[in-house]
Amino acid sequence: MKEIFSGIFENEGKLFTKNLVPGKKVYGERLVLVNKKEFREWVPWRSKLGAAIKNGLKHVPLQNGSKVLYLGSSEGTTPSHVSDIIGKNGLLLGVDISERVMRKFIQLCEQRKNLVPILADANQPEQYAEHLEGQAVDLLFQDISQKNQAEIFNKNAKLFLKSGKPGLIALKAKSISQKESPEQVFRKEIKVLENEFKILQVLSLGPFEKDHAMVFGEKK
């Protein structure tokens, strides 16, 4: 078990995080015991952040105690691993608009003390701005399949991210345009992101996700 990033471990080509709630699985992943510590396997096929790390993300801006705003938390597959990494002193605010997935995420939040659910539209960050009490976050992460993904990301960055802080966004080409090729779509979206961000890395998420790209940037 080798630690490749803070809190992220690798063993035989598989990613792991240390389980914050030993003994409990979140989405049916494997649990592994090493030196009496329990690790959860991070399945890149299920998680876009996992896929990005697998594909060579150069820096993962997460550490013990980080405060993360996670847009598109869904049922909490990726947030559960982020929660493992940031530990019990960290805080993850998971925003999602669908009550269908939120009901699972709420249950996860009750189990993990560093998760907070927010049922709101990420397109209107003013709605949940009050919950953050004007505090900035250490990382803005977004995984939303909307046509205006990049705009949403910029809006949230303006409100919650201080200059120099990192942002990660998973772009889904197919939800932006069916007609254009993914490459064209990504170019355009990155141009939009450049209004707010200094882009540091762009990488495809194949073969784990089709027509997806992860963009890593730093707030200007």
Add this chain to the structure above:
Amino acid sequence: MRRKTGGKFGSIRKSASQKYGKGKKKDTARGFSKPSSGSKRSSRSDRSERPDRSTRPGRSTGRSKRPDRSGRSKRSGRSTKSKYSVRPRDKPLVVSKRPEGHVFKKPEMRTSKKSEKPARQKPESHKAKKTESYKVDKAESYALQKTESYEPKKRESYEPKGPENRVDELRKKLIGKARSQVRAKYEGREAHAIRAAALIGELDSCFNLLAEHCIEWYSMHFPELERIARDNEKMLKLIYFVGNREKFTNENVTEQFPEKAEKIVNAAAKSMGSDIQEPALKEIQLLALNSLQLKEERAFLITFIESEMLEVAKNFSAVAGPLLAAKLLGEAGSMKRLAVLPSSTIQLFGAEKALFRHLKNRQVKPPKHGFIFMHPLVQKTPRKNKGKMARALAGKLAIAAREDFFGEKDISEGLLKGLEQRFEELK
């Protein structure tokens, strides 16, 4: 990046790294944007060059985290950073200032024995520098210290005082809020009809699957029946109530197949199927019973949808028919949304795949109808006019939905009349 991805991605990555990497070598981006050569191996070795991460994993006080921090020029971010994660290192600094205050007899209560030591060493130089300005700043700086030291506890101190509780409180509040929001979303009455409508299609396919298996199995015993009967449900009933083909008589077959009874009995007498043992027959009969129960469930659901839709959307379900109405409603999500949708959207609900195929490639013709194709009026229209009928129906449906949501009147009769008229024109 690990595997060779297609040229598309390769090129975009390249362009990105050229764009963002080369120009900015002197400042912040250095560490990140070493031009990637595209293979995973190289990026790995990049990592291991940096001592911080792999060799000293235990350190996580924030400072040691970013390997390339030194390269960052405009990190005013340092102060912001400290707010969240670097507090304990700053803390002694704060304490060492305090003794000045001690001299001026204010915040002594805080200074512990430990902090007095640095106090003895430092004070003279400090005094010499700023005795005058001190008084003014003191209150401010004290307040500042107070708030600052308030913040970090959240992260670094493990005692469950103030801030810990604040996060907990926030958590509890937000969990409660999210819970009630979820609950509110499920409170709409139409939600149940939508669920039921979604279930019906599924039930149908389940029934067909089971019936197929059952009939296939029974055909080993009496293969001719399938050709003659041609009706899964009735055939299953015959299997369940009678079973062995030797027991087939005119009477018990007539119950299910009044017209074909004689034919079936004759066929049973000279069937080429094998004899069947009692245990096997019992299994087949049980399977038949189970699939028949699915059919029964479906009938219950339909009556449920009818009554429910009548409550939720009177006009809409009168024009569309309850099942179709529930399906369209499910596609829209809620009555509110359905009421504000344009009729063209209602017309194409359920034909999204065809629509996007058309949008992607204009040579493919656009779809004319989605779910509303199953409406009896559209069904009866001759093929070349189906599109027109669908358009007319969608228009009336949109009107009906609006009336249902915003008004109270029953206008379904007028709408249906208009539709009939249009149908006569198109027939």
